[in-house]
Amino acid sequence: MARFARLNIADMPQHIVQRGNNRQATFFTDDDYAVYLDKPGEYASKFKVSVHAFILMSNHVHLLATPSTKTGASDSMQSVGRYYVLYINKTYARSGTLWEGRFKSAPVDEDGYFVSRYIELNPVRAKMASHAGDYPWSSYQGNALGKKISLLTPHPCYLALGKDDKMRRKSYSALFRRTIGEAVEEDIRTSTQKGWAIGNDRFRTGIEQMTNRRASP
Numbered sequence: 352m353a354r355f356a357r358l359n360i361a362d363m364p365q366h367i368v369q370r371g372n373n374r375q376a377t378f379f380t381d382d383d384y385a386v387y388l389d390k391p392g393e394y395a396s397k398f399k400v401s402v403h404a405f406i407l408m409s410n411h412v413h414l415l416a417t418p419s420t421k422t423g424a425s426d427s428m429q430s431v432g433r434y435y436v437l438y439i440n441k442t443y444a445r446s447g448t449l450w451e452g453r454f455k456s457a458p459v460d461e462d463g464y465f466v467s468r469y470i471e472l473n474p475v476r477a478k479m480a481s482h483a484g485d486y487p488w489s490s491y492q493g494n495a496l497g498k499k500i501s502l503l504t505p506h507p508c509y510l511a512l513g514k515d516d517k518m519r520r521k522s523y524s525a526l527f528r529r530t531i532g533e534a535v536e537e538d539i540r541t542s543t544q545k546g547w548a549i550g551n552d553r554f555r556t557g558i559e560q561m562t563n564r565r566a567s568p
Contacts, residue, residue: 357546358458358562359421364403364506366466366543367424369432369454370411377410377439377449384488386438387412390431392502398427401504404467407488408477413470415459417506428454457543458558458566460550461508465531467494469539472531483527495524541568 359365371377378384384407391414395402399419406413418424436449459466467490474486483491493500494509497520505519512522542549548558548566555567 356564357425357456358548358558358564358566359418359424359456360458360558360561361419361421361423362417364415364417364459364461364466365424365456366459366470366539366549367414367416367428367454367456368411368543369428370451372448372451374410374451377412377435378407378488379443383439383442387431387435388488388502390434391427394427394430395502398423398430400424400427401506402490402502403504403506403509404470404490404494405502406470406473406486406490408473408479413473415467415470415506424456455543455546457546458548458550460548460554461506462550465535466539466549467506467509468526469531469536472527476536495520495527 378387387407391402391405394400395416400416400423401419402414402416404413404415416424416427418427432450432454439449440446471483471489471491471494474480474489475483480486483489484496490500490503492498493503497516509519509523513519539549541547545568547568548555552567558566
């Protein structure tokens with residue numbers, strides 16, 4: 352069956368997911384996580400992509416990023432993926448594929464900034480941590496705890512949370528006291544998998560008119 356082309360729209364946030372082949376592990380030691388995080392910043396700068404949130408799980412990666420061009424996200428993810436596969440194959444004397452085909456992505460309504468919470472709560476849902484702040488390979492360390500992460504570029508919605516960094520971190524942390532809700536979580540998962548837009552009906556209709564293709568269930 353023919354697959355939809357990605358909804359690549361310049362200057363619009365995208366939720367990006369890349370999984371290990373057959374859901375197998377892609378990170379094996381702390382060094383692997385560090386190596387992976389070392390490159391996205393370089394390629395994001397090269398291809399003009401701003402990363403607002405991320406999480407590196409043992410067998411998959413989530414990003415919330417805004418490309419400045421239609422091909423920016425694809426170019427950046429492909430470059431990072433190739434670099435990391437070469438590193439893993441060389442380090443662990445292996446060969447063959449590491450990632451599960453194409454990465455998945457979906458445009459995100461800027462007002463629906465819950466996607467960053469969805470991303471950073473992955474370890475909690477997976478019962479790998481009791482709180483988002485307990486997991487080290489996450490943008491929560493920067494967005495809420497103030498850790499310097501060169502990869503991160505604050506989204507305007509994040510900047511609007513307060514007049515200074517301390518107030519923004521406090522407001523952002525407070526968002527995690529509320530649950531997202533199973534229905535919203537499922538909508539984010541399904542929309543990303545199918546390549547639909549993540550947002551309300553008005554947002555999805557606007558995307559469909561803009562791209563002349565289906566963007567909703």
